[in-house]
Structure formats: structure tokens, C-alpha cells
Amino acid sequence: MLKLLKRLWVIMKSPSTASFGFILVIGFLGGIIFWGGFNTGMEATNTEAFCSGCHAPIVKEIRETIHYSNRSGVRAICSDCHVPHNWTDKIVRKVQASKELVAFAMGTIDTDEKFKARRAHLANREWQRMKENNSQECRNCHQFEYMDFSEQGKRSVSQHSTALASGDKTCVDCHKGIAHQLPDMKGIEGW
Amino acid sequence: MKKFITAIFTASVIALSVPSVYSADDVVMSNNGGVPSLRGLVEISDVNQSEALKKVPREQHLMDRNYVQQPPMIPHSIRGYQVNLNANKCLSCHSFKNAGAMGATKVSVTHFITREGTTLSDVSPRRYFCLQCHVTQADAKPLVDNTFTPVDSLR
Numbered sequence: 001m002l003k004l005l006k007r008l009w010v011i012m013k014s015p016s017t018a019s020f021g022f023i024l025v026i027g028f029l030g031g032i033i034f035w036g037g038f039n040t041g042m043e044a045t046n047t048e049a050f051c052s053g054c055h056a057p058i059v060k061e062i063r064e065t066i067h068y069s070n071r072s073g074v075r076a077i078c079s080d081c082h083v084p085h086n087w088t089d090k091i092v093r094k095v096q097a098s099k100e101l102v103a104f105a106m107g108t109i110d111t112d113e114k115f116k117a118r119r120a121h122l123a124n125r126e127w128q129r130m131k132e133n134n135s136q137e138c139r140n141c142h143q144f145e146y147m148d149f150s151e152q153g154k155r156s157v158s159q160h161s162t163a164l165a166s167g168d169k170t171c172v173d174c175h176k177g178i179a180h181q182l183p184d185m186k187g188i189e190g191w
Numbered sequence: 192m193k194k195f196i197t198a199i200f201t202a203s204v205i206a207l208s209v210p211s212v213y214s215a216d217d218v219v220m221s222n223n224g225g226v227p228s229l230r231g232l233v234e235i236s237d238v239n240q241s242e243a244l245k246k247v248p249r250e251q252h253l254m255d256r257n258y259v260q261q262p263p264m265i266p267h268s269i270r271g272y273q274v275n276l277n278a279n280k281c282l283s284c285h286s287f288k289n290a291g292a293m294g295a296t297k298v299s300v301t302h303f304i305t306r307e308g309t310t311l312s313d314v315s316p317r318r319y320f321c322l323q324c325h326v327t328q329a330d331a332k333p334l335v336d337n338t339f340t341p342v343d344s345l346r
Binding site for chain 1: 249250267268270271273275276277278279282283289294
């Protein structure tokens with residue numbers, strides 16, 4: 001075994017007889033294939049079908065909401081709100097999500113009852129995450145700078161021009177349960 | 192024998208060629224008796240075309256009440272508002288706790304009274320489901336003429 005490793009080390013260490021250009025081309029092509037494969041694999045974990053594997057009942061709930069059916073036909077899928085779009089943040093979130101694979105293996109929310117019991121916990125964690133990153137995933141589409149207050153309702157303007165403009169509040173502080181049913185809201189600020 | 196068969200054949204040809212007056216179709220076709228109802232002169236067995244869905248305005252002026260006990264109408268859109276066991280979106284603005292900060296109308300204290308007459312410290316379960324009485328108003332014309340006028344005190 002050690003002999004084999006030693007031989008491998010010698011091969012890896014000694015300069016190759018292949019031309020420099022050939023090695024460059026091989027490395028370049030290999031890089032494209034590896035990077036493409038990695039990204040495709042990660043995108044596959046961003047699809048609705050993948051999320052439904054564990055969170056089926058909650059994925060269905062979006063259908064009644066404005067983020068699924070609306071006048072202009074633009075819609076959001078799970079990852080638009082729950083996975084950061086920025087690459088570094090996305091990787092961080094994906095690594096954190098590996099913990100959720102353990103939950104999947106243990107069947108933490110694999111029945112309706114278990115899911116209902118854990119729902120408040122899951123929701124609170126997501127609200128906390130969005131509060132900490134200043135509702136970044138909302139702002140990927142809904143940017144404050146481009147909001148036209150004359151087009152908004154009176155009630156929206158009174159909140160957006162004050163608390164949101166000053167940064168006291170972030171989107172998720174008020175907009176909870178906009179794509180899902182709410183958990184028990186007892187004790188939540190503003191409810 | 193031959194005569195008998197001919198007689199049966201003739202009888203059946205006559206029976207089949209004369210249109211029957213009381214076929215099942217005819218009974219169904221005349222079931223409204225020519226009387227138009229609220230949904231127009233449509234056969235009872237027909238599904239008549241539904242009205243286009245009315246759009247609830249995002250915001251409208253406060254609507255006057257027509258009679259004293261009428262629950263006030265909701266002057267804004269309530270699309271996606273959840274009112275259930277877990278949450279009550281209406282009360283997140285209209286409860287005593289939140290109304291001041293949100294600039295909303297408070298629920299009346301009558302909503303704190305149970306059916307036995309006890310006043311609770313919060314909305315009574317029988318008054319929890321706001322939309323049982325309070326509704327939004329779209330620009331829908333009355334289906335029939337109505338000469339109802341509010342009492343003097345509301346005019």
C-alpha cells in the first residue's frame with residue numbers, strides 16, 4: 001500500500017513529457033466540465049421538485065398566494081426566497097443545509113403531524129435568518145430604491161416610507177406568511 | 192299467420208315514424224314554464240354563465256352604513272390575509288394592542304363579550320372570525336331594484 005502511494009507520488013511529482021499546451025488545454029477543458037457539473041448539481045438542489053421531497057405540504061401552500069398566481073404571471077419558487085443568490089452566501093447556506101439531510105434521514109418531519117409540531121420552529125428560524133441578512137432574498141426582486149410610493153396603497157406607504165426607509169424594520173418583520181400558512185403567532189412581535 | 196306478422200310490422204312502422212309528444216327531452220326543455228328568474232330566462236337544467244369575478248379595489252373610501260347594526264365594510268383589499276387558529280391578520284392592525292401604532296380602527300369592545308354575557312380581556316371566540324360579518328365591497332350592481340333607505344339618523 002505504502003509502495004503504491006510512493007509510486008503515485010513520484011508520478012505526480014515528475015514533470016510530464018506532454019507538451020505544455022496540451023496540459024493547458026486538458027486542464028482548461030477539465031475545469032469547464034468540473035465546474036459545469038458542480039453548478040448543475042447545485043442547481044438541481046434548487047428546484048421545486050427537490051424541495052418537495054421533504055417539504056411537500058409546505059410547497060403546495062404557495063399556490064394560493066401572490067407569489068404563485070398573479071396578474072402578470074411572474075412567480076417565485078422555493079429557492080428564490082430561501083437560498084441566497086449571491087454565490088458565496090449560497091455556498092454557505094448549502095453547507096448549512098447538509099444538516100437538513102440528517103433530519104431527512106432521521107425522518108424529523110416525515111409525517112404531517114411531525115411537520116405541524118415543528119412548523120413554528122422552522123418558521124422562526126427562517127424569519128431570523130432573513131432578519132439577519134436584511135431580507136436579502138426579498139430585495140433580490142423588491143428593491144426599495146425603485147418603489148413608487150404613488151403607486152402603493154396608503155397603508156403600504158405609511159410603513160415603507162418610515163420604518164423600512166429608515167432601516168428600523170426589514171421586509172420580513174411585517175411580511176410573514178406571504179407564501180405559506182402561518183404557524184401559531186402567539187407572542188410574535190406585531191401579532 | 193302471415194297477416195298477423197304484417198299487422199305487427201305495420202304497427203311498428205307507424206309507431207316509430209310518429210314523433211312522440213312526451214319524450215324525456217321535451218319535459219326537460221320546458222321546465223322553467225317560460226318564467227324568467229333572477230338568473231334570466233334560463234332552463235332550470237342549464238348551467239348559466241357565471242358573472243365575471245369582481246375585483247376588490249386595493250383601497251376605497253369608508254363606506255357608509257345602511258342600518259345601525261350593520262357591520263362596517265372593509266375598505267381595503269384583504270387578499271392573502273390569514274384568519275385561522277394560528278393567526279389573525281386583521282387583528283394585527285385592528286386589535287386594541289396594535290390599532291394605535293397602525294392607525295387602524297379598533298375592534299369594538301362588544302367583540303369581547305361571550306354569548307353568556309361575560310366580557311373577556313380579548314376578542315371572544317365567537318367574534319374571532321372577522322370575515323363572517325365584515326366583508327370587502329366590490330363595485331357590484333344590485334341584482335334587483337331596491338328601494339331601501341337608511342333611517343334618518345344615518346342619512
